[in-house]
Amino acid sequence: MGRYVVRRLLVALLTLFLALFVIHYATSLSIQAGGDPARAFFSADRTPTESQLDAVRTKYGLDNPCLRQLGNPCVDMYVERVANYSTGDFGENYNQQPVLDDLAQAVPNTLRLFAFMFATWLIFGLTFGMIAAWRRGRPTDYGIRFSTILLGAIPPFLLIITYKFVLAAPLRSYFGDAYGRDSMLALMFKPSFDPDNPWLSVAIPGILVGLVGVDAFTRLTRASVLENLRADYVRTAKAKGLRTGRMMIVHVLRNSMIPISTMIGVYLAAALAGAVFTEGIMNIRGLGLLIFEASREKDIPVIMATVAIAAIGVLVVNLIVDLMYAVFDPRIRYE
Amino acid sequence: ACGGGGGESASGDMKFGLGAEPPSLIPPNTTESEGSIILSLTYAGLFDYNEKAEAENLLAKSIETKDNKTWTIEIEDGHKFHNGEPVDAEAFKRAWDWGAYAPNAATGSYFFDRIKGFADMQGKKPKAKELAGLKADGQTLTIELDKPWAGFSTMLGYTAFLPMAEECVKDTKACNDKPIGNGPMKFDGKWKHKESISLVKNDKYKGPNKVKYDKADFTIYDGDANCWADFESEDIDICSPPVEKWEGAKNDPDLKERLISEPSTSLTYLGMPVYDKAFQDKKLRQAFSLAIDREKVIDIATPGRAVPATEFAPPSLPGGVEGACEFCKFDAKEAKKLFEESSWPKGKKMEIWYNADPTNKAIFEAVGNQLKKNLGVEFELVVKDWDPFLAATDKHKAKGPFRMGWLPDYPLNENYLKPIYGNGAANNRFGYEGKDFNKKLAEADAAKTLEEGMEIYAEAEKILAEEMIGIPLSWAKSSSFYSENIDPKSVKYFPVGQIQYDKLAPA
Amino acid sequence: MNEPTTVAAGTAAAGETVLEVDNLVKHFPIRAGVVFKKKIGAVKAVDGVSLSLRKGETLGVVGESGCGKSTLAKLLVGLERPTSGGIRVKGEDITRLGRKGLHRLRRNVQMVFQDPYTSLNPRMTVGDIIGEPFVIHPDVVPKSGRRKAIQDLLDVVGLNPDHINRYPHQFSGGQRQRIGIARALALKPEILLCDEPVSALDVSIQGQVINLLEELQDELGLSYIFIAHDLSVVRHIADRVAVMYLGSVAELGTEDEIYESPMHPYTQALLSAVPVPDPKAREHKAEIILEGDVPSPANPPSGCRFRTRCFKARQEWAKTATPEQKDSTSYADQVPDNCRDEQPLLQIRPGADHPNACHYAAPRDVLHAA
Amino acid sequence: MSEAAAQQEAQESMALSAPASGMWRDAFRSLRRRPDAVISAVWILVVILMAVAPWIFTSKDYLACDGDNSKIKPQWFGGEFFLGTNNQGCDYFAMTIAGARPSIFLSFMVILITVTVGFILGGLAGYYGGWIDAIVSRVVEVWMVIPFFLGAVLLLTLFQDFKLGGGQILAVIPPTLALAFFGWTTDTRLVRASVLQAKQFDYVQAARSLGASDRRMLFRHILPNAIAPVLSGLPIAVGAYITTEAALSVLGLGVRPPATSWGTLIAEGAPWVQGGYPHLLIIPGTVLLLTILAFALLGDALRDALDPKLR
Amino acid sequence: MTTVEIAKKDVLAGLDPSAPLLRVKNLQVEFNTREGKAKAVNGVNFTLEEGQTLAIVGESGSGKSVTSQAIMGILDIPPARIADGEVLFRGVDLLKLKAKEMRPVRANHIAMVFQDALSALNPVWTVGFQLGELFRIHRGMSRSDARKRAIELLDLVKIPAAKQRVDEYPHQFSGGMRQRVMIAMALALDPEILIADEPTTALDVTVQAQIMRLLAEIQAERQMGLILITHDLGVVADVADDVTVMYAGRAVEQATIHEIFEKPAHPYTKALLKSIPRLDVKGQRLEVIAGLPPVLTNIPPGCSFAPRCGYAQDVCRTDDPELLQFTGERFAACHFSSEVMNDE
Numbered sequence A: 001m002g003r004y005v006v007r008r009l010l011v012a013l014l015t016l017f018l019a020l021f022v023i024h025y026a027t028s029l030s031i032q033a034g035g036d037p038a039r040a041f042f043s044a045d046r047t048p049t050e051s052q053l054d055a056v057r058t059k060y061g062l063d064n065p066c067l068r069q070l071g072n073p074c075v076d077m078y079v080e081r082v083a084n085y086s087t088g089d090f091g092e093n094y095n096q097q098p099v100l101d102d103l104a105q106a107v108p109n110t111l112r113l114f115a116f117m118f119a120t121w122l123i124f125g126l127t128f129g130m131i132a133a134w135r136r137g138r139p140t141d142y143g144i145r146f147s148t149i150l151l152g153a154i155p156p157f158l159l160i161i162t163y164k165f166v167l168a169a170p171l172r173s174y175f176g177d178a179y180g181r182d183s184m185l186a187l188m189f190k191p192s193f194d195p196d197n198p199w200l201s202v203a204i205p206g207i208l209v210g211l212v213g214v215d216a217f218t219r220l221t222r223a224s225v226l227e228n229l230r231a232d233y234v235r236t237a238k239a240k241g242l243r244t245g246r247m248m249i250v251h252v253l254r255n256s257m258i259p260i261s262t263m264i265g266v267y268l269a270a271a272l273a274g275a276v277f278t279e280g281i282m283n284i285r286g287l288g289l290l291i292f293e294a295s296r297e298k299d300i301p302v303i304m305a306t307v308a309i310a311a312i313g314v315l316v317v318n319l320i321v322d323l324m325y326a327v328f329d330p331r332i333r334y335e
Numbered sequence B: 001a002c003g004g005g006g007g008e009s010a011s012g013d014m015k016f017g018l019g020a021e022p023p024s025l026i027p028p029n030t031t032e033s034e035g036s037i038i039l040s041l042t043y044a045g046l047f048d049y050n051e052k053a054e055a056e057n058l059l060a061k062s063i064e065t066k067d068n069k070t071w072t073i074e075i076e077d078g079h080k081f082h083n084g085e086p087v088d089a090e091a092f093k094r095a096w097d098w099g100a101y102a103p104n105a106a107t108g109s110y111f112f113d114r115i116k117g118f119a120d121m122q123g124k125k126p127k128a129k130e131l132a133g134l135k136a137d138g139q140t141l142t143i144e145l146d147k148p149w150a151g152f153s154t155m156l157g158y159t160a161f162l163p164m165a166e167e168c169v170k171d172t173k174a175c176n177d178k179p180i181g182n183g184p185m186k187f188d189g190k191w192k193h194k195e196s197i198s199l200v201k202n203d204k205y206k207g208p209n210k211v212k213y214d215k216a217d218f219t220i221y222d223g224d225a226n227c228w229a230d231f232e233s234e235d236i237d238i239c240s241p242p243v244e245k246w247e248g249a250k251n252d253p254d255l256k257e258r259l260i261s262e263p264s265t266s267l268t269y270l271g272m273p274v275y276d277k278a279f280q281d282k283k284l285r286q287a288f289s290l291a292i293d294r295e296k297v298i299d300i301a302t303p304g305r306a307v308p309a310t311e312f313a314p315p316s317l318p319g320g321v322e323g324a325c326e327f328c329k330f331d332a333k334e335a336k337k338l339f340e341e342s343s344w345p346k347g348k349k350m351e352i353w354y355n356a357d358p359t360n361k362a363i364f365e366a367v368g369n370q371l372k373k374n375l376g377v378e379f380e381l382v383v384k385d386w387d388p389f390l391a392a393t394d395k396h397k398a399k400g401p402f403r404m405g406w407l408p409d410y411p412l413n414e415n416y417l418k419p420i421y422g423n424g425a426a427n428n429r430f431g432y433e434g435k436d437f438n439k440k441l442a443e444a445d446a447a448k449t450l451e452e453g454m455e456i457y458a459e460a461e462k463i464l465a466e467e468m469i470g471i472p473l474s475w476a477k478s479s480s481f482y483s484e485n486i487d488p489k490s491v492k493y494f495p496v497g498q499i500q501y502d503k504l505a506p507a
Numbered sequence C: 001m002n003e004p005t006t007v008a009a010g011t012a013a014a015g016e017t018v019l020e021v022d023n024l025v026k027h028f029p030i031r032a033g034v035v036f037k038k039k040i041g042a043v044k045a046v047d048g049v050s051l052s053l054r055k056g057e058t059l060g061v062v063g064e065s066g067c068g069k070s071t072l073a074k075l076l077v078g079l080e081r082p083t084s085g086g087i088r089v090k091g092e093d094i095t096r097l098g099r100k101g102l103h104r105l106r107r108n109v110q111m112v113f114q115d116p117y118t119s120l121n122p123r124m125t126v127g128d129i130i131g132e133p134f135v136i137h138p139d140v141v142p143k144s145g146r147r148k149a150i151q152d153l154l155d156v157v158g159l160n161p162d163h164i165n166r167y168p169h170q171f172s173g174g175q176r177q178r179i180g181i182a183r184a185l186a187l188k189p190e191i192l193l194c195d196e197p198v199s200a201l202d203v204s205i206q207g208q209v210i211n212l213l214e215e216l217q218d219e220l221g222l223s224y225i226f227i228a229h230d231l232s233v234v235r236h237i238a239d240r241v242a243v244m245y246l247g248s249v250a251e252l253g254t255e256d257e258i259y260e261s262p263m264h265p266y267t268q269a270l271l272s273a274v275p276v277p278d279p280k281a282r283e284h285k286a287e288i289i290l291e292g293d294v295p296s297p298a299n300p301p302s303g304c305r306f307r308t309r310c311f312k313a314r315q316e317w318a319k320t321a322t323p324e325q326k327d328s329t330s331y332a333d334q335v336p337d338n339c340r341d342e343q344p345l346l347q348i349r350p351g352a353d354h355p356n357a358c359h360y361a362a363p364r365d366v367l368h369a370a
Numbered sequence D: 001m002s003e004a005a006a007q008q009e010a011q012e013s014m015a016l017s018a019p020a021s022g023m024w025r026d027a028f029r030s031l032r033r034r035p036d037a038v039i040s041a042v043w044i045l046v047v048i049l050m051a052v053a054p055w056i057f058t059s060k061d062y063l064a065c066d067g068d069n070s071k072i073k074p075q076w077f078g079g080e081f082f083l084g085t086n087n088q089g090c091d092y093f094a095m096t097i098a099g100a101r102p103s104i105f106l107s108f109m110v111i112l113i114t115v116t117v118g119f120i121l122g123g124l125a126g127y128y129g130g131w132i133d134a135i136v137s138r139v140v141e142v143w144m145v146i147p148f149f150l151g152a153v154l155l156l157t158l159f160q161d162f163k164l165g166g167g168q169i170l171a172v173i174p175p176t177l178a179l180a181f182f183g184w185t186t187d188t189r190l191v192r193a194s195v196l197q198a199k200q201f202d203y204v205q206a207a208r209s210l211g212a213s214d215r216r217m218l219f220r221h222i223l224p225n226a227i228a229p230v231l232s233g234l235p236i237a238v239g240a241y242i243t244t245e246a247a248l249s250v251l252g253l254g255v256r257p258p259a260t261s262w263g264t265l266i267a268e269g270a271p272w273v274q275g276g277y278p279h280l281l282i283i284p285g286t287v288l289l290l291t292i293l294a295f296a297l298l299g300d301a302l303r304d305a306l307d308p309k310l311r
Numbered sequence E: 001m002t003t004v005e006i007a008k009k010d011v012l013a014g015l016d017p018s019a020p021l022l023r024v025k026n027l028q029v030e031f032n033t034r035e036g037k038a039k040a041v042n043g044v045n046f047t048l049e050e051g052q053t054l055a056i057v058g059e060s061g062s063g064k065s066v067t068s069q070a071i072m073g074i075l076d077i078p079p080a081r082i083a084d085g086e087v088l089f090r091g092v093d094l095l096k097l098k099a100k101e102m103r104p105v106r107a108n109h110i111a112m113v114f115q116d117a118l119s120a121l122n123p124v125w126t127v128g129f130q131l132g133e134l135f136r137i138h139r140g141m142s143r144s145d146a147r148k149r150a151i152e153l154l155d156l157v158k159i160p161a162a163k164q165r166v167d168e169y170p171h172q173f174s175g176g177m178r179q180r181v182m183i184a185m186a187l188a189l190d191p192e193i194l195i196a197d198e199p200t201t202a203l204d205v206t207v208q209a210q211i212m213r214l215l216a217e218i219q220a221e222r223q224m225g226l227i228l229i230t231h232d233l234g235v236v237a238d239v240a241d242d243v244t245v246m247y248a249g250r251a252v253e254q255a256t257i258h259e260i261f262e263k264p265a266h267p268y269t270k271a272l273l274k275s276i277p278r279l280d281v282k283g284q285r286l287e288v289i290a291g292l293p294p295v296l297t298n299i300p301p302g303c304s305f306a307p308r309c310g311y312a313q314d315v316c317r318t319d320d321p322e323l324l325q326f327t328g329e330r331f332a333a334c335h336f337s338s339e340v341m342n343d344e
């Protein structure tokens, strides 16, 4: 098991390096094809002199000649960057702040958002899915199915935009008047992120985006539970004279968790997608907003570091998911 | 009452929003508005601009010149940086040297390019580390320019010319995170990047523009109008509404009392690519300009946030003449006539370029629609991100009229003419080489006094108004609503379109 | 002990030898590893099998699940490459054939699969399925004659030639198996490998397929290798029988020899375990009940593979063991030394004319025991 | 063949001659019986028609906008502007119709590309195994750790300069490519898994024992197995891609002007909700919602129809 | 070994000790399918007494499993529906019991062993947990007591090293051992009736023999009634006392084991016996039952077997013969039973 984890981690590291190289190559290509971002440092419609541009290029490491040769993968830059990463040096962003600070700020916020999203998925998805499977073919099933599909069809950003622009301020005012502006409820409905109350102010957006994903989660749970309800061992459980409740929880749920947990890695990636605009709209300083702004500014150190963190996240979650299988399914053993 | 509600020092706390994270808070490296707002509170410079955009002494006791080439400035004594260092001539000299020194890559370095010795500080390995034309002696700062220039003093109110403490120059990084200013406010803790900036009143400040509140918290947003939801929930004290909310806010009986709205000197115009044969016909350009109903465009795209531009330099600035551009009025008939006379091939599609931004899209879609409606020109919008857009226009790669804007570096009509349309000017992206125009400019440059020069510049503007190399569209108008926490009388605008945060007073 | 004699025993069928298998071995590597898969062991699915098949003869192969029957069949039709050993079809060694050679081989050796439900592509019509061999080997039947050839084949296997456009799911299990047989016959092979062709069928339908196979053999002179775990079916159809245990042949002989005088204790146990559909047989059948299951082919026992379950070995051991030994020795070790150390070869041993692989082979009539 | 046998055979097939149809006909028949599937299919057809032949729905040009008609609320049948206008004065009905083309084109194209790539790479990797599989699996793994949407955003911003033209189709190609660039992994994995599974099927072994060529094995026997699982996921994917394009438009990375898509309409219409012109969001939002819903419902129904266990 | 006392509660009221152990009367089960109602069980009658082994044979799809599941009350309703009939356990009609009353009957009075032990055991719980669950649910035992009982049971079914293996998972057991675990589970609460639905079909003959012997031993010891469902006539011949033959959802013949094999009274039984190859007899041509069983959604009038029957006359195509007693304990559903019996 320990050796398995170590070996998996080594592979993950390789995957990470390759993924980073893909991103590195994409950013290099974009500079080679579309010009470097030095020009954009000079705000207003003012043309800087070549000397000024050069100074900026030197300062931000954009003076490497390979960035002028279309198609050159700039391996030396890549190697240097990865070497720096291994010493914990993530470089500086184009505002000369340590990228590490950006990450230290963004990661917890995104994780908070995810916590609410995942909780929503799990709580609603599992409950709805199990009920729908158990009541399969009856009105309850159709009701759950239709309402989750409907919910899933709402583009999540639509929900967030509507919430922020239409609902948040009145709700905040309402609860503020009722319980005081610093009451939990009032703070929860702050229209944009509040660094002083990070958990409260991401709760609603997290739940909203989570609700949209409940659709797929319910579907998955339902299918998985249905599959297990048909299984022979459920018949055995019935023949043993077990109560329905015990049967569902002991003999169906745990078995159903196996396929459900497989999907968690996939969901994580989807969640990151949700993070980009949720964070953008709600002004949450998380990974999504960070990478979005960074790619706008071609802030390569930030782009690379953010992708690295996101990739590490995905890899770690996948590893955890794999290990979780073994918990849910004793047939799986890792050597 | 206070917006924060829960804070213990109820009165005197302000909550502001910044539309973006300032890239830097080192004065010579700060050229955009968000950084300037913070610097305007934390620093005090030699001059400040009054409502008429005239430079007034702030820390400067006097400024003198004989030949418009060598300028001597006496600095008031007794001012201190937040860390206790004195604000002397040396403080200015070291800041400007830092800004001009190319390897520091300060974005405001171009402000110093008229000072003698600037050229030696450029390049990868500059010959000099200090500006040869700068001399600091106690409280006396002597500046020698490359060439005489009457307008020099008008620039000095700008952020780039603020002083810097020695400690700040030694460790600019630390100074960026917690600026060591000399202004009415100072940092309360460090700059929380991309989150917030908290300022507290600097009780030791001796300048005239002391602030009337104790604390200012700036929430950093991602986007100008993003503060609006928070303004509505009373978490922010001043905010400009997004376009979509303008109509509602303006008509809100509660809110409309608390609106401040004033035009600024920020120009949006349509650059004509006269390097392209298709656009070399003057009549065509005039027709375009006449065909645009500027009021309508503003109504659609930027209601309450702009006024039609009918001149090249703003009338509010020295030298500006209202309505100097006669082709800038809306006259569809005349436009059509001129257009028909012009060389534009029938049915040719025109590209209109702009840099990615929702507001720009609305503006140029509306402009295109006007042209289509009034002249029958088919158009296509070409949108680019900031740097590819600049790269393309710099290199004359735009295949159609393109969006341009201009914020003045100093309040003078010249600043809207020479740096944009002058022969070989860095911002002349049109391929325009106007002999008469340049002659006029040279003449004005050589004028004895500023006033004299201004008039000749205005004549040059007339030439432009005939050529229509750029088609002025609108002057930005700053319109903000403020909360009940703010004394309405204290809300004032800089002519450049910024709230004067230092003047605000709690209600 | 006797001199080892050659394996090619059996007297039933005459004719030339069409297929010869010589010491055939197939090991499936067990790999593990995340980045680089290392071989950490091998499943010895087939481990030294020698057989021969004559023209017009049916060789039955029986054995318990996992003993390597299917692997053997796949090796013989070239679906798997042997680890070592030789397979000669009409004198030609096919283990070293290239693509072309294999292609040619397919014409001579064909296979009928176990499960008629999964061995037919549900998306193809019967005509397509049976006609597929002709598409793959276009020179067998000219394009124009294919439809006719397919219909002839349908007729041969007793299906309505008009059903050429139907899909497999429209047929019953027995009919599907006929389709599978028709497909195998399309190339007019001489050797047909049947891997449990009736195991998936109901008893009442089994007969149809077995009868068909017998008829076809008579008409076309086919040679069969008939794999089954049902000893009754094998007795019914086979001329000779090979009993397999854990990848190797335990006993090989004519149907009479194997059923009437089995030599190997495994064969005996196997036969005695088969329930006879006759309540009267209850009384006179010998009951030999084996302990435990077949060991894993990835880790077969040393010496005689059957020793872990062998009653005979235990009897032999008990003859010499002291009472203390009997108490202290675990069940698995209650075997004579030679069973543990020495793998018995498949050879003719005293007491019978057919080869077996047991150190203590002795004939015993389990079916008619009193 | 004996007469008795023939007779018996005839009997047997009588008993079996139930529905003489294949998997598709079966699926189709069961779909036809579900009202939700039928309604969804009709709506999808309407939407496809909007994309292919917008002129059937309106004669107005969505690009002919007059600032004088700015922000008219829906007039229904009472005026010139059925669904009103936006702030540029463009006919909103025409815009909504026009928005269908990029949205539909994008999602269909992305699916076409990802499925094609998925079948090729997944098929090759699953069928041949060995180093092809090693490479494909590794690349898939690498791609999987770059979150799909993040990757697309990155690509689109980095390569904004890449532009083909302003038409309703050309304008949507960059986001299409970006989404396809990161979207192919799912299909590839799905196909690969199906192929690996199918390789074990007896009928595949049977074809191999007949000496079938690799191509024949793949195309006749193996890949068709991957069709059902891939296909039943497509309607939901269509919905997801339409949403994704809309999300990209919110970020300003979707189709480029003057082309418009539902996503663009929503992104631009959303802030107007509270500004007093909710129709600017509600109309495209409803159309998008209905379309996604239709695809999702149809996908559900299709999956049920293709799954014999659920019949 | 310590034996934990189990107090067997009388879980069912109204039992009549003198009534037959189990009597199934005219059981009919339908399934709702797309093609319509499928009459999977269409009139099944039999009686089971203590210590008796009743074999139910019939080809695939003849309704054997559905019958057994109907007795256990574990059919999925819907799609299944019990259209008619009674299942009398010591005189109590189990079909009339409420779900709550029926639950304790399972495992306590009637237990079941399924065909495929691998899928019938839950792969994610240890064998010990699944065995112990019965005691914990029905007897309210503590976890550790239940585990002790589980070990005893594993010993009972002769699983070596039961103490260690009790904490292993089903996949760690071989096929034969899993089936032993299933049997142990069925025996746990000492039921009066054991239903074994094809308990050995998935196993090799050598293992099958082990399992069948185990079952026979236990049954003899406990005097349970055993219903053995199988399609293997060999197994039937080996262990059964009586046989019920099912065809297309109906019991078509019922007799003692010797009678059935010597003189079958139904043409289907007869054909079935002739169609199996025998181990002890050298091969002759096998007889074949032509045709197929009817489609259950569309059973033609008359005798379901008529289309495949050599004895069929016009009457068979119109009148459905009932399962009639004609000599002693023999029942057959055929218009021509005597002819069939006397024919050779």
Ligand SMILES: Nc1ncnc2c1ncn2[C@@H]1O[C@H](COP(=O)(O)OP(=O)(O)OP(=O)(O)O)[C@@H](O)[C@H]1O
Pocket (backbone or CB within 6 Å): C028, C029, C043, C044, C045, C063, C064, C065, C066, C067, C068, C069, C070, C071, C072, C229, C297
């Ligand atoms: N491709 C393979 N890779 C690894 N092991 C295999 C492979 N094919 C078969 N085996 C193993 O080889 C052994 C023999 O398998 P085979 O299928 O030949 O048995 P069999 O006698 O046909 O059994 P059954 O009666 O169950 O069909 C088994 O242990 C099986 O698990």
Ligand SMILES: Nc1ncnc2c1ncn2[C@@H]1O[C@H](COP(=O)(O)OP(=O)(O)OP(=O)(O)O)[C@@H](O)[C@H]1O
Pocket (backbone or CB within 6 Å): E031, E032, E033, E038, E040, E058, E059, E060, E061, E062, E063, E064, E065, E066, E067, E079, E231, E296
């Ligand atoms: N859930 C169900 N829905 C519809 N029909 C069913 C269902 N379960 C069983 N049947 C049908 O009922 C009939 C009897 O099935 P049953 O399982 O009792 O057969 P069996 O005699 O046990 O066969 P086998 O020997 O294959 O186990 C079959 O035709 C089957 O298709």
Ligand SMILES: [Mg+2]
Pocket (backbone or CB within 6 Å): C069, C070, C071
């Ligand atoms: Mg096999």
Ligand SMILES: [Mg+2]
Pocket (backbone or CB within 6 Å): E064, E065, E066, E197, E198
């Ligand atoms: Mg059954």
